[in-house]
Every structure is written in C-alpha cells, then in structure tokens.
Amino acid sequence: MKFSVTVTLKKDVLDPQGKVVEQTLKNMGTNSLIGIRQGKYFEVEINEKDETKAEKQINEMCNKLLVNTIIENFSIKRI
Amino acid sequence: MKFSVTVTLKKDVLDPQGKVVEQTLKNMGTNSLIGIRQGKYFEVEINEKDETKAEKQINEMCNKLLVNTIIENFSIKRI
Amino acid sequence: MNSSVIVFPGSNCDRDIAVALEKSKFKNKMVWHKENELPKSDLIVIPGGFSYGDYLRSGAIAAKSNILKEVVKASKKGCLILGVCNGFQILIETGLLKGALLRNQNLRFLSKDVYLKVLNNENKFCNKYKSNELIKLNIAHNEGNYFTDQKHLESLEEKNLIAFKYCDKKGDILNDSNPNGSLNNIAGIFNEEKNILGMMPHPERMIEDILTNQDGMKLFNSLFN
Amino acid sequence: MKITKEIINKHGLKNDEFKKIKELLNREPNFLELGIFSAMWNEHCSYKSSKIHLKTLPVKNKNVIQGPGENAGVIDIGGNDAIIFKIESHNHPSFIEPYQGAATGVGGILRDVFTMGARPIALLNSIHFGDVKNKKTKTLLNGVVSGIGGYGNCVGIPTVAGETKFHKTYNENILVNAMAVGHAKKDKIFYSKAKGINKSVVYVGSKTGRDGIHGASMASAEFDENSEEKKPTVQVGDPFTEKLLMEACLELMKDNSIISIQDMGAAGLTSSSVEMAFKGDLGLELNLDKVPCREENMTPYEMMLSESQERMLIILEDGKEDKAKKIFDKWDLDFVVIGKTTDTKNLILKFHNEVVANLPIAALSSNAPQYERKWKEKKLPIKNIKIKDFKKIKFDSAFFKVISSPNFSNKKWITEQYDQMVMCDTVQKSGADSSIIRIHGKKKAIAVAVDSSAIYCKSHPFSGGKQIVCENWRNLISVGAMPIAITNCLNFGNPEDPKIMGEFAECIKGIKSACEFLNYPVVSGNVSFYNGTNNKNIYPTPVIGGVGLINELKDPVKNNFQKEGSLILSIGKNFGHLTQSALFLEVFNYDDGPPPEANLLNERNNGENILKLIENNFINSIHDISSGGLIVTLAEMSINSSLGVKIKKPKSLSNLFEFFFSEDQGRYCIEIDKEKYDNVKKILQENNIFHEIIGVVQRDNFELEKELKISINDLYKINNEWYYNY
Numbered sequence A, B: 001m002k003f004s005v006t007v008t009l010k011k012d013v014l015d016p017q018g019k020v021v022e023q024t025l026k027n028m029g030t031n032s033l034i035g036i037r038q039g040k041y042f043e044v045e046i047n048e049k050d051e052t053k054a055e056k057q058i059n060e061m062c063n064k065l066l067v068n069t070i071i072e073n074f075s076i077k078r079i
Numbered sequence C: 001m002n003s004s005v006i007v008f009p010g011s012n013c014d015r016d017i018a019v020a021l022e023k024s025k026f027k028n029k030m031v032w033h034k035e036n037e038l039p040k041s042d043l044i045v046i047p048g049g050f051s052y053g054d055y056l057r058s059g060a061i062a063a064k065s066n067i068l069k070e071v072v073k074a075s076k077k078g079c080l081i082l083g084v085c086n087g088f089q090i091l092i093e094t095g096l097l098k099g100a101l102l103r104n105q106n107l108r109f110l111s112k113d114v115y116l117k118v119l120n121n122e123n124k125f126c127n128k129y130k131s132n133e134l135i136k137l138n139i140a141h142n143e144g145n146y147f148t149d150q151k152h153l154e155s156l157e158e159k160n161l162i163a164f165k166y167c168d169k170k171g172d173i174l175n176d177s178n179p180n181g182s183l184n185n186i187a188g189i190f191n192e193e194k195n196i197l198g199m200m201p202h203p204e205r206m207i208e209d210i211l212t213n214q215d216g217m218k219l220f221n222s223l224f225n
Numbered sequence D: 001m002k003i004t005k006e007i008i009n010k011h012g013l014k015n016d017e018f019k020k021i022k023e024l025l026n027r028e029p030n031f032l033e034l035g036i037f038s039a040m041w042n043e044h045c046s047y048k049s050s051k052i053h054l055k056t057l058p059v060k061n062k063n064v065i066q067g068p069g070e071n072a073g074v075i076d077i078g079g080n081d082a083i084i085f086k087i088e089s090h091n092h093p094s095f096i097e098p099y100q101g102a103a104t105g106v107g108g109i110l111r112d113v114f115t116m117g118a119r120p121i122a123l124l125n126s127i128h129f130g131d132v133k134n135k136k137t138k139t140l141l142n143g144v145v146s147g148i149g150g151y152g153n154c155v156g157i158p159t160v161a162g163e164t165k166f167h168k169t170y171n172e173n174i175l176v177n178a179m180a181v182g183h184a185k186k187d188k189i190f191y192s193k194a195k196g197i198n199k200s201v202v203y204v205g206s207k208t209g210r211d212g213i214h215g216a217s218m219a220s221a222e223f224d225e226n227s228e229e230k231k232p233t234v235q236v237g238d239p240f241t242e243k244l245l246m247e248a249c250l251e252l253m254k255d256n257s258i259i260s261i262q263d264m265g266a267a268g269l270t271s272s273s274v275e276m277a278f279k280g281d282l283g284l285e286l287n288l289d290k291v292p293c294r295e296e297n298m299t300p301y302e303m304m305l306s307e308s309q310e311r312m313l314i315i316l317e318d319g320k321e322d323k324a325k326k327i328f329d330k331w332d333l334d335f336v337v338i339g340k341t342t343d344t345k346n347l348i349l350k351f352h353n354e355v356v357a358n359l360p361i362a363a364l365s366s367n368a369p370q371y372e373r374k375w376k377e378k379k380l381p382i383k384n385i386k387i388k389d390f391k392k393i394k395f396d397s398a399f400f401k402v403i404s405s406p407n408f409s410n411k412k413w414i415t416e417q418y419d420q421m422v423m424c425d426t427v428q429k430s431g432a433d434s435s436i437i438r439i440h441g442k443k444k445a446i447a448v449a450v451d452s453s454a455i456y457c458k459s460h461p462f463s464g465g466k467q468i469v470c471e472n473w474r475n476l477i478s479v480g481a482m483p484i485a486i487t488n489c490l491n492f493g494n495p496e497d498p499k500i501m502g503e504f505a506e507c508i509k510g511i512k513s514a515c516e517f518l519n520y521p522v523v524s525g526n527v528s529f530y531n532g533t534n535n536k537n538i539y540p541t542p543v544i545g546g547v548g549l550i551n552e553l554k555d556p557v558k559n560n561f562q563k564e565g566s567l568i569l570s571i572g573k574n575f576g577h578l579t580q581s582a583l584f585l586e587v588f589n590y591d592d593g594p595p596p597e598a599n600l601l602n603e604r605n606n607g608e609n610i611l612k613l614i615e616n617n618f619i620n621s622i623h624d625i626s627s628g629g630l631i632v633t634l635a636e637m638s639i640n641s642s643l644g645v646k647i648k649k650p651k652s653l654s655n656l657f658e659f660f661f662s663e664d665q666g667r668y669c670i671e672i673d674k675e676k677y678d679n680v681k682k683i684l685q686e687n688n689i690f691h692e693i694i695g696v697v698q699r700d701n702f703e704l705e706k707e708l709k710i711s712i713n714d715l716y717k718i719n720n721e722w723y724y725n726y
C-alpha cells in the first residue's frame, strides 16, 4: 500500500526557502504570484493490507522521524 | 487561487535522502516498510481567476525554477 | 577530567574537536554512535559534520541513535553537553535545546570567520571569557538560522540563556552582522540549567595562532578545571 | 541482438574500429561485448588521440614515487610522508546538470586519491563559464559552485583553492575540473595492479543503478541539438556514502588485506576490472548475478556500463573476506565477492549460469586503437599594433573597469560556500597565490594551486603551455614553497580537427619545456577532448595543478600589505607587453597579437631567489604579477589588508598603461622594510635580477600620483560587488 506524506512548515514559522523562491519568481517577472511556501514530500510504500493500520503506521513514522512536529505539520494520503 | 506542486525524482534517479531515511526507519524497527522516496512540495497562491491560465502559469514556474526537469517530475493540483 | 566525543558516520569535525579537548588537558574518548553505553564523562561533545548527510533535516536522524538516549540521560544528571554546528542541530532535534535551525537566509552554505559577543560568562562553558568579550570564530553551515517562538525568545533573553550573538568588528549587534538570519543574531544558546550549550560557530577551529587566533581555546579551557 | 551499423555508431565506434574488434576476437562481438569495447576504446579511457603526445612529458624527479599510470600521482615529501594528487574534468555532465555534475566530479577525484591509501586533505577546482551575459551562465555558476561545495563540505574535506573564469568560448561548453590532494604514509600506498590467481574480487560501496549509462562515451562526444536527450544519464552524487566509503577503505587499509584496489569511475565496473587485470597481466571472472543492484531487472549491459557513483573494486588476500566484510558492515555499505582472478587473461562475465561475455583483456586495453592524428602548427602572431585609443580612456577608469570585471572580481562569494577550515590544517585559505595545508600534527606543509590561461594558449599554444606551468610554479614560490610536481587536465576541442590537434600537441610541447627546465614533472592528469558544440571548439584550456613543499612551517609569508611605510618593489623586467592582456581584452576589446613570452631562465632565477628572500625573512608580503599586471597585483595586496599604497610615476617605461598593465612573465611584487632594502638589493643584483621601487605602503588610500586616488573601502567595494549583484 502506498501513501504520500506532505510536510509543511507551520504558519508562523519562517520559511527562508519559500521566501527566496518567491522573490526569485517575482524578479523573473511572475507578477501574479501572491505567495509560495516550500515543504517536503514523501512517497511511502508499506507491506500492510489494512488501510487503517497502514495509516496508523505511517502516522507513527511521521511523528517519530519524518516530521519535526514543533515546526512542521503533515498530512497523509493514500495513493 | 491556490495550487500544490509535488516534485519527485524520476524513477531511475538515485535518491540518497530517501535511502538514508528508509534505512533509519528500518533500524528503528518499522518492519513493514517497503520503500520510501523523498521529494519536494510547494504551495503556490496566485492572483488569477481563470483556472486554466493559472495552471499554465504554475506550469511555467515549475519548468523555469521549481523543478529540475532533468532529474525530477512534477504534478500540479488545485487546492 | 574526562570527555567523550560522539562520532556519527558523517561527523567530520570529530578529530578537530578531540585535538582541542586534548590541548586543554581533557582525557578524551571517541564514542561510536552505535554504542549503548557512555564512558564516564564530565563533558560530552557532539561535533560538527553531516551526521547522516543531513538528508532529512540536519541532525534529525542522529537524534534517533542509541547513544543519544544515553546523552539525554547524562544531561539530566547534570553532565556538561556541548553541541557544535551539526551537534547543535542534533541537540535541537532531541529536544535538549528548544527552537529550530532553518536554512540560512540566503540559502547558501556559509563558511567564514565571524565576530561574536560573549553575552554570558557566568557558566561552565564561558568563564574564561570576559563579559561582553568580542571574539572571532569560524562558521561553516547550511542551516544555522536560529528560529523560535516569540515567548521562548523573550525568555531566552530574560533568563540570560544566550551564549553568543553575531556582531560586527566593533562589537555592535546589527542586522548587517547577522550571517544567516538567526533571530536576534543568536549564535549559541544554553538550556535553563546551563549545563548544555549549542552553538553554530566552531570553537575548535580557533585554537592556534597559525590558523587565525585562539579565541576558541578559552571555551575549552573554561570547561576544564 | 543483431549488431547493425547504427548500433555501432551509437556506441561511438568508427567502422574501422569495429573491423579491428572483429579481427581481435576472430568473431562478431555480442551486444554486451560491443558496449564494453565502446567504453574501453573511447577517448576518455583509451587516450587514443593523446597518448603519443602525453608520453613526451617529463614524469620523474627525485621526489616522484609514482608518475602517470595509476589512479593518482604520488610524491615524497620527506620522512614517511607522501602526497597523492590528481585533477579530473567533469565538463559535459556539469553543463547538463550543474549541481550534480560538479558534485560527482568532486566525488570521483576524491576516490582516485583515497583509493591509493591517502586521506584527502584538500580539494581544488578550476571552473570556466561562458560570457556572463549568456542566459545560461548564472544558473551554471550557481549550480556548479554549490555542487562543488555541497559534496566537499559533506565529506569533510576543505576546498581550499581554485580559479574561476568567464569567456564566451565556454558559452555552450563549460569546464569543471576538480583536483584532490591526499596524505599517505610512504609505506602504505595502494596500487591497482592485480596479483595472484584465484583471489577474491570484491565489490564495495553503493548499489548499481541505471545512472550514467554511456557516460564515458558522452564525455567524449561533441554536443549537438540532441544533447538534451542524453540528460537522463546524469548521475546523482551521494557525499554521505562517499564519506562512509572513504572511512571504510582507509580502515581496511590499515593492515595487509588488500592486494589491489580501484575506484569505479568512468565506465564503472568495466574499466575498473579491465584495468586491474591488465596491469597484473591476469584474467578476471565476474558473476554478475552477485552485483548489488538498485533497480529491478538490470541487464549485464547495464551493470557493466553503469556509472553509479561511490563504488570500488578490491582484490583481497586469501582469507581476509570476513574481516573486511565486518568493516564494511560497520559503515553500512555493500560488500560482495563478485568474482575471482584467473590466469586466462580474459574478462569472463557470467549471468544466470551462462557466459555472457568473453573478451581478451589485451583487446580491450593494450590493443585499443592509437592514433597519430594530423596536426597543424600555429605561428606566433605578430605584434603589429599601435593602440591610439590609449588617449581616449583615462587610466583610473581603465583600472576600475578591470578590477570590477567578473574575471577580476573578488571570489569571496564562491569561496564562502566552501568549508575551508575543516580538518584544522588550512594555514592559508584561498585568496592567496597558493593555499597552504599543514600535514596533520607535523611542522611541514604543502602549498597547492591550480592555473590556466586559455587566452594565451589560444593565441599561441606553445607559449601558453609554457607560461601556464611557469605561472603555477610562481604561485607556489609566492607562498614560500618549493614546487615539486604537477597534475594536469587538458581541456580541448575536437581532436579530429588538425587545428585543434595542433593546439593540443603544441600546448604539450610548451608544458614539457617548462616542466623540464623547472624540474617540475607531471605525475598525473586527465585529457578531455570534444569540448565544443556544433563544430565550435573551446579555446585550448590546459589546467595545471601544482604541489609544493614547505619543510619548516613558520608564520607563512603574507599576500597583503603589512606595515605602513614599508617599501614596495617589483621584481623582474617589465617590457610593457600588452597584447592578450586583461587591459586589452576587458577595456579595449582587442584580442590580436602574441601572449607574453615566458623566459624560463629568468623565471627560475627570479623564483629561486625570491624563495631565498622569503626564507631569510626579508619579505613582509608578496604577490606574483600575472593577469592584469602590476596594478591589479597592488590592488589585491591592498584590498586584502586595510592598507593602501602611494605609487610613484615610473622611470623605466613612459606609457602608464604599458607600465602598470603589462603581463610580462616571471615577475613578483614584494613589500619589505626600508631598512632591509640594501640587503635585498644586494642579493638581487648579485643574481642579475632586475627590480624597481614602486612606492610605499600608506594608510587608507590607493594612490598613483595625479592619476588615481581611491579609498581602500571603495576599492574593496568595486572589487567585491559583482558576484553579489549578478
């Protein structure tokens, strides 16, 4: 079973990467751009047939390693 | 209008980050894990009411800056 | 006194810091990250480098290692802990120090000599420095941009838990003298008990005049007594 | 699969070459075998166009332990210490994907050095980009610099020196050359020559993926519009694994387990196995089922031609497998016995219990084609100009234009992205003529520098080749080091064009003459041909990497002004040579005429005496005079300190431009205490060395009577801004 995990910085945490990307895009002439924030993306495949169980496991991986929950949020989706 | 952009490494391209994360999770006892690949994620907001036009703009941003199309693929979704 | 340097597969300042510790007379041991036990230590150092390539978030993977559990235990018993550069990032990821180290503001790796002001010399790490002493150390990092919430930032300032701040040649703490975008120019912080110090600059690189100066040596000499 | 003409050509093999293969085998090769031939016979591995010229280079002096022919060159620096070094190009991959191309270039050259038992102690690079107005240049610059930094910083080797140049000749073909320098014990050097029969052949490091299949052929093919299609072959570097591999190899090298060891560089498993067998005059049998693979269903063809990074091949002594495996397990790396040495002198590959390839080692190596390609000599251009434009441009604005140009701007923006201090032995960081690295725990140190001058080489390849060796030698002298030996990376266009082959042959002649005269042999190197696009070749760009020795490291001599009031001398004769100078190129847009001539006798004499002056502590600071001339030298000595100069109008040449911008060779600028002048003068005169007093060091301002006055701060700004604003 395959899942995607997206990790984003919490709203009030500074996002230096997003900021620089945003500025660069604006300099390149993308006038319509309002804002951009950068995060991480994982594709995780696990050997587990029960979706609820699988999701629970992925959730655990996130909390244990993939995500720094002090500054980041995450969401999990089956793909 | 807000879009998400997920950027993933092409299939045969080495993913050193995913490799280390995978190994760590396995060492931590996540036995069910088959594989993990790491990518990037962006949330882009633009000032454009026409969805097709908006998507075209985002597409351009990806090709020009956000994505290294030599080694990465991307997909755009409205959120 | 006994010191231990924790070695991760991607540590690369481990030898450098061992040289500095031995120069200040510590009896030092290198401890491989897979070990489950620490030798008897008065000081534990987590050195700089790229512990696991810094591939997920710097320090994140190292923070999950066996030996770090022992380091956390030792810290609770009051053992002195120093984390330099990647070591600071690891201390943050274990939660021994609060906040986050984000990408440098300009998104470039930054390696250069910087001026620092020693803000707190009433602790085990900095007692050989004068209060407000101006020193020069070397930085070399990609993610040294210290960030924390407003409340914690205020408490760091109030409780005098900031060890060093980036400043200019004259000692003025200005925006222009902030190399990486750290909040309030923070370069190093203590925990509340002041037995843990995390800092981005490398004191072990400044222990010889032939390489630049000896401003880092005072830190090791403070620790050894 | 039927081997068609198309398949043969796709493999970069000429029809004659395919004919020769059939003769050598007495049969048609199968597809896998054809792939192996194409990898071994291409320019990058076989040196088929360059070998007869390379053979003429001097390769020995009393310090050389190992010259060309191994993974890297080895020199003796006294005691039980040896220095191992080499330079290599990664031009084409870096143009396609600058970050990964440059990063893997660094990774590759590091492996060449630690394969031989050395712990790497310094990295250098020479990078050439197109015109700054070209729309690709900025992205390439950013990517290459962060790729070089990203890899070296992570492995933990200081990147201490290099050079960066911009010229439109590189618009469609940048150059990325990386050099690594390591330290080994003289009695613990490892070579690639296999020995003994039935010994285990071990694969260690990363798994094999489909990366860079045909990378070696790509590196030897000109670019055209279809290059984009070759993109997926770019490899991704994994510096963390490289660090593990390095530590594991060095740990295994502590005892006597290794018979021979070879990194898998260009053409991966193919070239490493063939090379080891060839040198040992042995055969090799590999079981490809055992090769650790990253992807499913990989074919023998893919395994043999993959250029996945961070891999090595080792031949072990009997019975050492378990011990060795433990070490690689500790570092979480693959360790698999994939074959054995044999006495067949053939490379035999097995897959699914079948022999899938059986090729004589000699056919792949010593029988590879050698070409004596036609080449044309290039005459020394005549100097037939009288520049009338001098009057149109004011001296100070010409000076500002040069020092604010991309080529002359301060390179801090770049060097700040490299960890220069890790390992704590960097005594002199980049910014000086050479960098100085101390041998850990000892009093001695080495000096290292890389140099090139494509402009001179284009104008007259022989003079250019000679000059560049001299300049490199001079750069080591300027930090007080005794130059010992060089490595070279020869970046040229299409060797099938007699004009280009002429540039190559004559640059080599020039390099040879200087190396011989200066007792400065070549111990390793690399040739990169086919640098160009659509029949437009790059300027000939040989890059020289030099290593010198400082026996007793005291406080090293400085490259910036030290004391207000001290005297500034220029050493060596100035003839006012301006063609091919920075002034003519950057300010007047004039690129005809010959380059300055390097007079080897003067070069050596001046250098040896400068070294004496440094050793006797007569010199406060020193900088060589090269591209940009005396005025740029003075400016750099000022900018790096907070002191300026007061320069007198010259007596010897009446034209200020000629005096200050000339690029005559063999010259230095030195700062000495006034009281020491008589002594210095005496030594210089006794040795027939021309010198002139240029002026004195003063505070705050950089000043030339009535022509130029600027504060050091402003000068610093002008010189420092370009990169940050680009």
Ligand SMILES: Nc1ncnc2c1ncn2[C@@H]1O[C@H](COP(=O)(O)OP(=O)(O)O)[C@@H](O)[C@H]1O
Residues within 6 Å of the ligand: D044, D045, D054, D057, D067, D068, D069, D070, D071, D072, D073, D086, D088, D112, D265, D266, D488, D489, D490, D522, D523, D524, D525, D526, D527
């Ligand atoms: N320009 C050169 N001058 C001297 N030696 C060279 C030159 N080019 C290559 N060599 C030598 O030829 C050998 C093979 O080089 P190369 O194929 O680049 O090595 P690798 O297999 O490590 O890529 C090396 O020993 C190298 O030092």
Ligand SMILES: [Mg+2]
Residues within 6 Å of the ligand: D070, D071, D112, D263, D265
């Ligand atoms: Mg090699």
